[in-house]
Amino acid sequence: xxxxxxxxxxxxxAEEEVQRQGGGRVCAIHLKLGPLSGxxxxxxxxxxELACEGTLLEGxxxxxxxxxxxxxxxxxxxxxxxxxxxxxxxxxxxxxxCRVVNGAELxxxxxxxxx
Amino acid sequence: MxxxxxxxxxxxxxxxxxxxxxxxxxxxxxxxxxxxxxxxxPGSGKTAFLERILSRLRTDFRVAALVGDLATDNDAxxxxxxxxPVKQICTGTVCHLDASMVxxxxxxxxxxELDFLFIENxxxxxxxxxxxxxxxxxxxxLSVVHLSHR
Numbered sequence: 001x002x003x004x005x006x007x008x009x010x011x012x013x014a015e016e017e018v019q020r021q022g023g024g025r026v027c028a029i030h031l032k033l034g035p036l037s038g039x040x041x042x043x044x045x046x047x048x049e050l051a052c053e054g055t056l057l058e059g060x061x062x063x064x065x066x067x068x069x070x071x072x073x074x075x076x077x078x079x080x081x082x083x084x085x086x087x088x089x090x091x092x093x094x095x096x097x098c099r100v101v102n103g104a105e106l107x108x109x110x111x112x113x114x115x
Numbered sequence: 116m117x118x119x120x121x122x123x124x125x126x127x128x129x130x131x132x133x134x135x136x137x138x139x140x141x142x143x144x145x146x147x148x149x150x151x152x153x154x155x156x157p158g159s160g161k162t163a164f165l166e167r168i169l170s171r172l173r174t175d176f177r178v179a180a181l182v183g184d185l186a187t188d189n190d191a192x193x194x195x196x197x198x199x200p201v202k203q204i205c206t207g208t209v210c211h212l213d214a215s216m217v218x219x220x221x222x223x224x225x226x227x228e229l230d231f232l233f234i235e236n237x238x239x240x241x242x243x244x245x246x247x248x249x250x251x252x253x254x255x256x257l258s259v260v261h262l263s264h265r
Contacts, residue, residue: 002209002241009128025117106129107127108125110123112121114117
């Protein structure tokens with residue numbers, strides 16, 4: 001359970017962005033989250049509220065966009081879905097995935113800022 | 116009237132750790148030390164593996180180890196018997212090592228005097244995978260006894 005430290009990193013990143021923007025109040029944060037990031041959405045939402053207390057982001061909402069896993073399969077010559085989270089093989093032909101294209105995201109996508 | 120606007124950021128959440136890890140990686144390269152980190156579930160044998168490898172390598176190479184644990188320095192005490200420099204990193208309530216912890220633990224060590232540095236992470240296969248420590252390679256230890264039902 002490292003979601004609290006992840007939440008603190010999100011807040012730190014957001015506060016820096018607010019300063020770059022010349023101040024304001026953050027009403028929402030948009031985050032991209034993939035299942036391979038090792039971060040649990042529910043635990044992150046829970047930690048976020050706690051972590052925001054006493055910061056510029058107190059009272060803001062964390063909006064999480066879940067990104068599904070996509071793999072590249074050399075045999076099929078394109079992107080596709082894996083069999084499952086535990087089995088990163090091409091769902092079409094069964095070949096092992098060459099690489100993961102999406103699904104490891106843990107990214108601060110945008111801020112909603114009130115000025 | 117207040118207005119709300121959307122500001123695109125597009126920044127990895129662990130960007131600070133990634134930056135600290137890059138600095139470490141450069142330091143390791145400049146000093147010519149090969150850094151290998153070890154991760155596994157609790158009780159899979161990271162410390163036992165290190166005990167053996169440190170004892171074997173120390174006859175021909177200059178080796179040292181950093182060991183991460185939540186609370187105790189039992190692992191460091193065990194590894195100190197291998198008679199190589201060992202330092203414990205107590206993470207407190209944090210379930211993984213990050214680049215800044217490694218960087219602070221290295222204070223006072225001259226990396227140019229080392230050939231190999233091993234970093235034993237906290238016993239956990241979830242969180243440590245997200246944090247780059249600047250290592251050249253990351254080794255995962257799997258216990259076959261545990262694997263039979265997983």
